Amino acid sequence: MSTDAVGGVWTYASELRAELATAGVDVTLATLGPQPPLEPGGRWLDCRLEWQDDPWDDVRASGEWLREQARAVGADVVHLNGYAHAALDWNVPVVTVAHSCVLSWHEAVRGAPGGAAWARYRDAVATGLRGADAIVTPTAAMRSALRRHYDLTQRCRVIPNGVSAHPLALATRERLVLAAGRLWDEAKGLDTLDAAAQGLPWPVEVAGAAGGREARYVRLLGHLQRVALRARMGRAAIFAHPTRYEPFGLVVLEAALGGGALVLGDIDSLREQWDGAAVFVKPGDSAALHAALQGLVDDDPLRSKLARAARVRAQARDVGTTAGAYRELYERLCARRRVTA
Missing domain, CATH: 3.40.50.2000 (Glycogen Phosphorylase B;)
Structure with a gap:
């Protein structure tokens, strides 16, 4: 599972990994980006992310690095928390999760879609989406954004994010x-x-x-x-x-x-x-x-x-429910691969 340590994706990925482990699913996190993983000793490549300035040499190198990590652990499924790398040849099913994107951010924050400066990014995201075996968004709103900005036509499943129980909620606020x-x-x-x-x-x-x-x-x-x-x-x-x-x-x-x-x-x-x-x-x-x-x-x-x-x-949005939905998706993709192999 790819991740980064820049924002909320790290919380999502680390909690999902821990919950899947309780169900017998072994998840290896591979962290990309300028910030090291918040857990010391994890797999990490210092690189630009696909939404950062002039990232494409790093995106190419980080894709090869991710493929090496997948081969090293004998991955049955590759779960990407990004887009561009889904276009690579993985030889196993690929799940791409759309946590956000530059074009929908630009539309919401700047009032207009990203212009020509983001054309290569748009193409990379669209190509990655087409290459994925399954696409997941955390909300229907994000699914609509993918369809609007990247001409997404394939099925996209909504799996809301979940987190572990809150340790403290005082009655007196x-x-x-x-x-x-x-x-x-x-x-x-x-x-x-x-x-x-x-x-x-x-x-x-x-x-x-x-x-x-x-x-x-x-x-x-x-x-x-x-x-x-x-x-x-x-x-x-x-x-x-x-x-x-x-x-x-x-x-x-x-x-x-x-x-x-x-x-x-x-x-x-x-x-x-x-x-x-x-x-x-x-x-x-x-x-x-x-x-x-x-x-x-x-x-x-x-x-x-x-x-x-x-x-x-x-x-109702606990991490156990989220992990159960992903486990079902992984199992379905692996079963489909066995049938078509």
Whole structure:
């Protein structure tokens, strides 16, 4: 299974591997990218990823490296958390999981699809999708994005991401609004949250790298390890994620398990998962976000109701359910290969 350690893909891959192991499925993680795996001693190739600047020599080299890893462990299935490498000759079934893509990010954040500068990326993604034996997205919204941007015609299965049970969810919540994300990442809408925080009676905290950016009205916590972030989620009364782009939103799932009421960007993927269990706000509208947060601060019963609804929904998205769906997919692909061999 390929992965990277840049964002939420690492959490997804490492938890999925651990859960599959309990079902007797041996998964080897192969980490690509500039950041080493968060578990020391793992297989890692320092390289550019397919969405980074001028990556294609590295994509070619990392593809050969991945094929070497697959041969070395005698892989029965190759599970790629990326696109381009699915076009290679693997001699075993290939599953490609679409966690995000540049063109849908560009559309959501910049208001238009990526232009000519991303033509080679688009071709590589489309070719990889055509080469995969199975394509998985975490939401129907991401599946629609693949069809829209890459002319995807083959079947694409939706398997929602899952995470392990939250270790801490206090009954008595701190009067606090929490958010998590990279402050410099314009997709996350944390600039909107910073503006919306002005005049709120509760403090607003943001966990995540600032990248040299400063904030006026929110308190920056810096990067927190996952254990520390989950503990904070287990205490905060409200979790805000006013994002412009989020194909799934693993951080929202973690926060819902932590027991906070959710205030989310009103985008298709989050509506798909949390409609009826969160307050939604148009991305980029700081006045509307301020009003939504103030409304939950002032309304204890509504805040508690939404928090309970989100937690119940999140508990159905456990990593065991996700792992079971992937195991069934792997077994079906292997059985098909035996029949056609």
